[in-house]
Amino acid sequence: MTPRRPFGRPSNSPGVDAVAPGEVLFEFITRGNATRCAAIDAATGVEVVVVGPPSAVETQLKAVALRKLRMRLAKG
Template sequence: MSRDPRPGEVYLEFRPVGQQVKVSAIDAATGIEVSVFGPTSASQEDLKRIAVRKLQRRIEQEKGSGREPDSNLY
């Protein structure tokens, strides 16, 4: 079952790495991905908020540079 991504839709992945958690945030529409690390003691909401902010900033940087993200990845 496939569907078109909605604007603003973000996929999040939380992966423990030792005493840290790696959070990956992927914009569904563009495929842009960023990662952040935080301590395992941090709340998921805090880590999610940081990852989404970083993703939003990266998307704005891509728009400002005039570069279009690769849409031919798949």
């Protein structure tokens, strides 16, 4: 069995190994009265999630998620 790459992409797909250092991907999902913001470190695949109100500004949720991701990566 071959080891999986981050996000389950095949090893021959373009851009898998061309990740910029420190690149972070964000995902937003709003359901009902909550917005979920996931921050994913592109190099390692480490993901953290924060949840806030749908009225929150996107940059606020990004800032909180990024801070949480940096703390998680610093822990190792």
